[in-house]
Amino acid sequence: MYPYSFMQLTDSNTFFGNEIVLFHDYSLASLVLILTAVMSMAYIMKKKKYVTLAYQGSNMLEFLWTFFPVFILMSLGVPSLFLMYMMEGSFKGDLTFKVVGHQWYWSYEGGDFNDFNMISYQVGQYKITPGQFRLLEVDNSLVLPYSTNVRMMITSVDVIHSWTLPSLKMKVDAVPGRLNTMNIFSFKPGSFYGQCSEICGLYHSFMPIHVEFVNWETFLN
Template sequence: MLLTKIFADHPNTWQLYFQDSATPIMEGIVNLHNDLMFFLIVIAIFVIWMLTRTLMLYIKSNNPIASNIVHGTAIEIAWTVTPSLILMMVAIPSFALLYSMDEMVDPSLTLKVIGHQWYWSYEYCDYIDSGYISNNKLFMLKSLNYDSYMVPEEDLELGQLRLLEVDNRVLLPVESHIRAIVTAADVIHSWAIPSLGVKCDAIPGRLNQIGMFIKREGVYYGQCSEICGVNHGFMPIVIEAVNPKNYINWIKAKCTV
């Protein structure tokens, strides 16, 4: 019997942890979070132990005469150097992750994202004035752009997610370097897909870019993460990652003149 793993690529009820990662960047974010939690737990246990010992040893019943010690050079050096070393251990992987998020590999596909009140527009800009030959015939490709609106609750089909499903999904190929150029037409929005480790502000009059490398096929859900007005919670994002062959067939069907 063929078994398939079900990935959590959308928020679940009472979810406390991250959604399953689908890009190297998101894997790095999850690993950094786990490393930081280790330091957090160790420091929390130590601080609680110190407070407990202080309360037990320095209450009036155990020490009726107050100590006249006001400082200690050794302990002051220790509580200054130790946190500094911990911060350095945290900073090194943090900076490495930040620089990798800003690094832009030569992309094979550019997707332009435009935020509106309250929907998203997408443009595939790589296919203008290009074409392909099939059966000794030349077929020209036109630019592809469309709007993506949330599906109203009364129009949802069985299995679709409330407040997260859209009428036009974004189709992207897996195992390809993708550049998303993000902007807005009216107010500030934020294009965010947790499973992909993507969160990029959409600012009117400015182009921000972010890179993606999706490692597995799937449907990934996100939402606008910048309060942009009364319908801020009703402009979801849906990315459908497919294998390159299916993506090329989809582009041919959509863009062929």
């Protein structure tokens, strides 16, 4: 039996992540509202034939069923675009890291630390120790400072992968020949897991992502 919270999105650890969760809830509420309205109107029209006759040639009805859908679409579109530009903002972060997708592992390079170069493989399911997560643990996890703007540049060297961290509400396609940018800002220290989210071949399920957020002092020492 799962706790009730498992049915919802994971708790987010970024400011825009909270906005995304709110936007998701708002969209879902709008959908339920529309579905209820349309279904009940269909039901009423089927039951009472005179309703359709009473509104024939009604300008007010024409106006309303043009105005409300436009209003709903605007209320979905504006926050959606706003969130998209907020997440992909290309301002320079305090730190920059490069993430490279490979078949089937991730490698990380730190632009601000010339010699930082690391390969992150999954820990096989027969090698994990008690307390570790099956299929999610990696040998070298990426350590980042929390409460800091970190700019991640994501690319791939073979096929399309996707670098994803659900609790940071982050999902960026790693496309060969292209450098995609996204900012990370975690307001909490912690250990976050993710998985490649673009079907990339035989071992697609076995290239997990593990990011640990620590404070600056721990990060530098």
